[in-house]
Amino acid sequence: MTGYADFEEFVVARRDALLRTAYLLTGNRDDAEDLVQSALIKVVPKWSRIQDRPEGYIRQMLARESVNRWRGRRWREVPTEVLPEPMHQDADLADRIGLLEDLRSLSPRQRAVLVLRYFNDLTEADTATALDISVGTVKSHTRDALARLRNQQSEQEQAAAAP
């Protein structure tokens, strides 16, 4: 199989980037690893056909799989009997946690649209192709998702400002 060397080179060079996309899509490190690993295994039989554009193809797989696999449920939440102790948080950490919470409130498809558009910098047309939806749907999901994030941020700021 002559494609293995290319595959190995791609995995070494681009897996971490795929993991970052998958992490934003799933909101969970384990799910991100699982998602990327599954996608990489699935592309092996097709490698000779996609090796000139593997990243776009795999990113598309990640996005679609994240919507399908996690459709109907929120991001994985781990129940615990003991509440964690509140600890000092710096502003960056607080922002990341806040953003994570905000993303959690979105539907899987809204989240996928947001990640592809604003993290992977795909155009509306490319995002529509990746998710197999219309450009109009991409626009409406983007609009709704951004509005929701703005509202939540506003609520958080008000809560933080309250005495």
Add this chain to the structure above:
Amino acid sequence: MDTLHDRLAELAQDAPRGGVPAAELWARGRRAHRVRVAAVAATVLVVSALGTGIGVRLVDGDGNRAHVRPAASAGVRLPIEYPVGKALPNLGETPGPLAAVWLVPRVGGGRPTAVGLVAESGRFGTLPIVLPAEPGDPGNPDPLTWVRVSLSPDGRRIAYPGPGAVGANEPADVIVRDLVTGQEDANAIAGVRLGVGAWIDATHHLGYYSKAGGVNDANGWVWEPGSAPRLVQHYSYVGAFSRPYLGSAFVGAPYKDNGLEVHISGDGPYSCSPPTLNQARTGSSQPGRVAVPVLCDVLYIGNEFVLGHWKDQRDHNRTVVALDVRHIRIPTSDSEPAQPDTQFDDPALRRVVVTAGAPEHVSLATDLVGDALKTQRGAS
């Protein structure tokens, strides 16, 4: 204020990094694909069989149905016994997939003969390949110290050192022959001496190579059909495969386990030659060793079959190439009768049976044999 892109990028820094080696992903993808292809083929076969049955029934009536042969190789049954001393036919260039290959050393030294068992027909015969010569040793009943023929798990390909090879670490090249098409590839890497290898799946033939400084356990090479052989880091590459491969990590490393001593004298999984019949655990308990469920001439096939080979100490004309050792205990002396050994019934307690004697260095098509035996729903 940061853009949403910046915030997402910052959040993405919490993502995990790295993961399973690329070789393992590749192997899993290949395996999954093969399973899917096999499932589709099986479905087609079932549909075809049903269609054929219905068609025959319509034409000939119920009493004259066509017999549909099972897909598995009908010739593989256990035990496989070698007809010692009988003249064997030449199997020709394209015998088809083999269930087993082993070597018959020539008395007084010289080039050994490779004998194969054709999976489809169950026929024995010699293979028209020229192996390197080894000097004879009148005092040693096993004069073959390094010449090997390894058979791929699907039985389709054999690999062996070229006839010009003169030693374990000095093969001139490695020849791989496709037993279905007859195509032969002589594999070599300029400036590198390829050592004898073994198949770790149907399409990966792996071995060691030596450089000026000698053989290093990390110096591996791998060959896949349709490509040139290439050098790899042996352990990291092997670690990606589920099929165990011992390689020379065990060369000349006698070890004791549970009071039983095992001597491993060769450089592959087909070369265990303990001085006496023994049972031994796998090497998993050894510090620093790769956990392997298989050693030497004994092969686990899935979770169902364990094959070994042995020579009947009381009847030297009877040589068993492969047998199911789940329910028997091979006698450790001439006077001891074979008796049940329930250890093999519990996978967690399975032991490896290491036997001395001919046939030499049997290589079994594990996947092919396993599929055939499963189809037969049992063995022995």
